[in-house]
Amino acid sequence: MTGAPLFERMALIGIGLIGSSIAQTARQRGLVKEIAISTRSPATLQRAEELELGDFYSVDAAQAVDGADLVILCVPVGANEAVAKWISPVLKAGAILTDVGSTKQSVVDQVSPHVPKGVHFIPGHPIAGTEQSGPDAGFPTLFDQRWCILTPPKGTDQAALEKLSAFWQECGSNVDLMDPKHHDLVLAIVSHLPHLIAYNIVGTADDLETVTKSQVIKYSASGFRDFTRLAASDPTMWRDVCLNNKEAILEMLSRFSEDLSAMQRAIRWGDGDMLFDLFTRTRGIRRSIIEAGQETDEPDFGRHAADTRQDD
Numbered sequence: 001m002t003g004a005p006l007f008e009r010m011a012l013i014g015i016g017l018i019g020s021s022i023a024q025t026a027r028q029r030g031l032v033k034e035i036a037i038s039t040r041s042p043a044t045l046q047r048a049e050e051l052e053l054g055d056f057y058s059v060d061a062a063q064a065v066d067g068a069d070l071v072i073l074c075v076p077v078g079a080n081e082a083v084a085k086w087i088s089p090v091l092k093a094g095a096i097l098t099d100v101g102s103t104k105q106s107v108v109d110q111v112s113p114h115v116p117k118g119v120h121f122i123p124g125h126p127i128a129g130t131e132q133s134g135p136d137a138g139f140p141t142l143f144d145q146r147w148c149i150l151t152p153p154k155g156t157d158q159a160a161l162e163k164l165s166a167f168w169q170e171c172g173s174n175v176d177l178m179d180p181k182h183h184d185l186v187l188a189i190v191s192h193l194p195h196l197i198a199y200n201i202v203g204t205a206d207d208l209e210t211v212t213k214s215q216v217i218k219y220s221a222s223g224f225r226d227f228t229r230l231a232a233s234d235p236t237m238w239r240d241v242c243l244n245n246k247e248a249i250l251e252m253l254s255r256f257s258e259d260l261s262a263m264q265r266a267i268r269w270g271d272g273d274m275l276f277d278l279f280t281r282t283r284g285i286r287r288s289i290i291e292a293g294q295e296t297d298e299p300d301f302g303r304h305a306a307d308t309r310q311d312d
């Protein structure tokens with residue numbers, strides 16, 4: 001970005017993979033003048049300071065938010081309501097309040113009641129991430145050529161929406177607007193269900209009595225390895241996603257179970273045509289994703305291999 005910064009003071013509440021990536025991107029591209037960081041755990045805050053992610057650090061979210069014209073909640077979705085309550089008294093009139101949570105209707109329900117008049121609340125979700133967590137996991141190109149979905153409530157101030165969209169575009173993302181419920185349905189199938197399937201298949205492999213753990217590790221083919229990457233994702237974050245997108249996830253899980261039963265029946269009765277037709281149809285989806293430029297056909301052998309997980 002060559003012009004003036006879009007915001008004077010950006011406050012990031014939560015400084016894990018996403019908060020850290022936003023801080024690094026905004027700093028490198030000159031999107032904000034000052035970055036204030038708050039997170040619950042003093043050890044994580046100290047690490048953020050060591051990494052020089054911001055200009056101001058506090059475990060008190062209200063102190064970080066004071067005077068900010070852009071506030072981004074980067075905490076697990078189950079923590080949004082408590083944080084919103086905490087910062088509500090110091091949110092400045094005219095400020096933009098947004099989030100990055102993987103679920104959206106729950107954020108609307110839990111945060112909106114605490115947003116003071118004159119503050120522009122526009123929920124958001126960058127569709128970009130990895131299985132890593134903590135401030136060390138962040139990197140400044142995470143949002144390049146990705147989508148960021150914003151779910152502006154009815155009557156959202158157009159100038160605020162344009163400013164937040166410009167911020168995400170400068171972070172490298174394409175911005176789409178969506179209704180929060182629809183967002184939750186779409187993400188349930190393209191993101192939440194794949195993670196649950198991964199947690200389940202890796203759990204099943206771990207529970208087997210006749211195949212040892214060392215055999216699972218030794219002979220894991222790349223398909224199983226891909227599942228282990230997803231199943232290594234942050235437990236707090238994914239617990240919160242499950243609890244906060246319950247309806248859509250249960251709907252997708254029940255459709256998934258029905259389809260799995262049909263596949264089970266086809267295998268039992270030797271219905272090769274059914275299996276062949278299904279596998280042909282699904283191969284087409286992969287081709288469409290590659291044609292849309294969202295994926296390469298190259299195998300991804302652990303692009304983010306270093307485990308930088310950080311507990312707090």
Ligand SMILES: NC(=O)C1=CN([C@@H]2O[C@H](COP(=O)(O)OP(=O)(O)OC[C@H]3O[C@@H](n4cnc5c(N)ncnc54)[C@H](O)[C@@H]3O)[C@@H](O)[C@H]2O)C=CC1
Pocket residue numbers: 013014015016017018019038039040041044074075076077079082083100101102103125126127128129130131132133134135234237241312
């Ligand atoms: N990990 C991913 O790939 C993606 C995650 N998201 C969403 O972004 C949000 C953050 O995820 P990550 O950065 O991956 O998580 P993370 O686990 O790396 O970081 C979470 C941060 O929130 C802080 N935190 C937790 N509870 C808090 C509380 N009550 N008050 C203040 N700080 C608190 C933690 O100390 C940590 O700094 C989540 O809502 C997640 O759904 C969105 C897109 C991708």
Ligand SMILES: O=C(O)C(=O)Cc1ccc(O)cc1
Pocket residue numbers: 101102126127128129130131191230
């Ligand atoms: O690591 C992966 O493959 C992901 O799918 C990352 C991810 C996780 C959660 C989101 O809400 C968005 C992206």
